[in-house]
Amino acid sequence: MSTPSIEAHVRLDTHPTHPSAVTATLTGAQAHIPHLGLEAAGWHVAAENVLVLARIDHEEPYWAEQAARQLTKDGITVEITPRLREAIDEEWTWANYPMPWCSRAEIREVSDAAQKIYDDIRRGRLLIHAHAQDAHTTVAVGTYLDTGKSVYLHGENHMRQIANTFDSPAQALTAFEDMHSDTMRPGPAPMTDTERAATEARTSPGTPPTKPEPSSAGADTAPALVTAGAHEALFASFVEDHGEWENYRTWSDEASVANHESLTLRAEFDHEASGHDIAWAIASYQSPVGERTWHATATASTPTDMIKTLLDALDTDTAWTERTSAPLTERTLTTVTRPLTEFGWTQTINGHHINWPAPNGETGLRLDVSAAVGATSAGSGPAWTVWGGKSAEQPAWTIEFSRHTPAAVLQDLTYELALTHSARTTQAPNSQRHRYGAVRTTAPAAPSPPASGHPARSR
Numbered sequence: 001m002s003t004p005s006i007e008a009h010v011r012l013d014t015h016p017t018h019p020s021a022v023t024a025t026l027t028g029a030q031a032h033i034p035h036l037g038l039e040a041a042g043w044h045v046a047a048e049n050v051l052v053l054a055r056i057d058h059e060e061p062y063w064a065e066q067a068a069r070q071l072t073k074d075g076i077t078v079e080i081t082p083r084l085r086e087a088i089d090e091e092w093t094w095a096n097y098p099m100p101w102c103s104r105a106e107i108r109e110v111s112d113a114a115q116k117i118y119d120d121i122r123r124g125r126l127l128i129h130a131h132a133q134d135a136h137t138t139v140a141v142g143t144y145l146d147t148g149k150s151v152y153l154h155g156e157n158h159m160r161q162i163a164n165t166f167d168s169p170a171q172a173l174t175a176f177e178d179m180h181s182d183t184m185r186p187g188p189a190p191m192t193d194t195e196r197a198a199t200e201a202r203t204s205p206g207t208p209p210t211k212p213e214p215s216s217a218g219a220d221t222a223p224a225l226v227t228a229g230a231h232e233a234l235f236a237s238f239v240e241d242h243g244e245w246e247n248y249r250t251w252s253d254e255a256s257v258a259n260h261e262s263l264t265l266r267a268e269f270d271h272e273a274s275g276h277d278i279a280w281a282i283a284s285y286q287s288p289v290g291e292r293t294w295h296a297t298a299t300a301s302t303p304t305d306m307i308k309t310l311l312d313a314l315d316t317d318t319a320w321t322e323r324t325s326a327p328l329t330e331r332t333l334t335t336v337t338r339p340l341t342e343f344g345w346t347q348t349i350n351g352h353h354i355n356w357p358a359p360n361g362e363t364g365l366r367l368d369v370s371a372a373v374g375a376t377s378a379g380s381g382p383a384w385t386v387w388g389g390k391s392a393e394q395p396a397w398t399i400e401f402s403r404h405t406p407a408a409v410l411q412d413l414t415y416e417l418a419l420t421h422s423a424r425t426t427q428a429p430n431s432q433r434h435r436y437g438a439v440r441t442t443a444p445a446a447p448s449p450p451a452s453g454h455p456a457r458s459r
Contacts, residue, residue: 005075006030006033006034006075006076007028008028008029008031008034008076008077009026009028009031009076009077009079010026010034010038010077010078010079011026011027011078011079011081012024012064012067012078013081013084014061014081014087015054015201018054018197018198018200019058019254020058020059020061020087021053021055021201022060022061022084023046023051023052023053024050024051024052024053024064025050026049026051027049033076034071035049037067037074038053038067042055042119043067046202052201052202053067054198054199054201054202055198056114056115056118056192056194056195057108057114057157058158058194059108059112061087061088061090064080064084064088093107093248094158095248095259095266095268096266111158113161114155114158114159114160114161115158117153117161118157118160118195121142121188124145125144125145125146126142126145126151127142127143127145128140128141128142128153128188128189129141129142129143129169130173130176130185130186131184131187131188132176132180132183132185133180134154137154137156137159138155138189139153139154139155139176139180140152140188140189141153141173141175142172143169143172150166150167150169150171150172152164152165152166152175152176156189156192157194158194230304231279231300231304231307234304234307234311235258235311238258242315244260245315246259254271254272255272256271262288263285263288264284264286264287264290265284265285266282267280267282267311267314268283270300273299273300275299275300275301276299276300277300278300279299279300280296280302281295281296282295282296282310282314283295293404294401294402294403294404294406295405296399296401296409297382297399297400298310298397298398298399299397299398301397302388302397302398305416306386306399306413309413310399310409312412313408314409328369328372328383328403331407332407335407336365336384336410337365339417340365340418342418343418343422345357345358345359345422352368353367353368354366354367355392356414358421358422359421359422360421362389363386363387363388363389363417363421364386364387364392365385365386365387365414366385367383367384368382368383368384372384382400382402383402383403384401384405384410385398385400386398386399386400386414386417387399399413
């Protein structure tokens with residue numbers, strides 16, 4: 001017996017303003033039939049005959065295809081736009097997924113279980129009594145109102161899991177308070193960014209926002225060296241030119257991640273960042289599954305020559321072998337600042353900050369001594385800051401480094417600063433740049449004509 005044809009048409013497309021979300025536009029005299037089916041499958045009504053699938057596991061394209069297959073099987077005409085088809089066919093995985101032994105299908109099962117917990121909370125089936133902070137994640141305790149079963153939840157977003165069950169809310173709350181009395185708070189935890197984005201996507205299908213015209217007023221604007229797409233081009237060329245680095249696609253087109261073949265260095269680039277937003281995040285780890293040893297960030301308005309220098313510094317033995325460098329020693333301080341002092345930059349001291357401003361005052365290096373030596377809570381903040389703009393307190397752009405960053409990596413940046421922002425840049429001092437990027441001081445040599453104006457640089 002053939003399936004009867006239903007007078008309804010469903011057009012599935014990517015959401016215009018929210019990555020990974022999917023919209024369904026329904027037409028036809030019997031549009032109410034697929035409407036009911038999609039609602040039952042977790043789609044949310046956003047407007048008349050328009051539904052949105054917005055999940056916290058970012059698997060909407062996959063589940064949209066499953067819905068399309070079921071609708072087609074029921075005799076409903078389904079159209080999948082080329083953009084959504086591309087998203088469905090795209091192979092992607094989570095960067096640094098904490099359960100690397102899982103297959104892609106198993107990862108999707110874990111994420112779907114987390115999605116069901118999120119939906120139960122959102123729809124009021126699972127009442128959250130309290131939440132707390134456990135190390136770097138959120139934990140919570142709640143009770144299913146229809147069954148009376150109480151649960152202990154661990155994790156956030158697509159990693160939330162039921163870690164334990166209890167016979168009653170009293171037992172659950174008593175155990176939860178014993179474990180998390182210091183950070184325990186009543187009610188559910190504040191929404192995560194992922195949950196907030198899913199909520200916004202469900203509100204309405206939306207329209208793509210228009211980008212504001214860049215402002216030309218004020219001295220705090222990005223340097224002219226930063227042109228539209230320049231950072232993206234740097235990221236693309238870096239991965240293409242360095243075979244030991246591989247570009248990993250994430251669930252969203254907003255960011256790209258490049259991993260070193262040693263799996264101990266990664267660089268993440270945010271395509272949507274602008275101005276003072278963090279566009280680059282660099283991290284080094286003790287081992288592929290070890291703790292982070294040093295990290296760096298750079299804002300979107302950072303000049304391209306500084307970003308290129310930073311990326312080139314990553315592609316050296318020093319960047320991924322020196323993963324346990326000492327926080328701050330006299331030798332480290334001398335190594336990092338030698339290019340500046342050789343070009344005549346002078347240091348100033350302001351509290352626990354040591355500054356090396358450029359002679360023209362347009363850029364500089366700042367050392368937070370408290371953070372560099374790990375004193376009190378300041379040890380968690382940036383130890384070294386390369387800045388440009390009005391001053392270190394009012395920068396137009398910054399590159400920040402943690403206290404364990406290898407001195408050779410930092411020296412590459414200070415060398416670039418010295419070359420481009422010193423009063424005397426027609427001839428470099430008596431130093432040379434070896435193939436790993438560090439500056440090695442040599443004995444004075446006989447004067448020779450400055451053919452290129454600067455020491456040879458391995459770019």
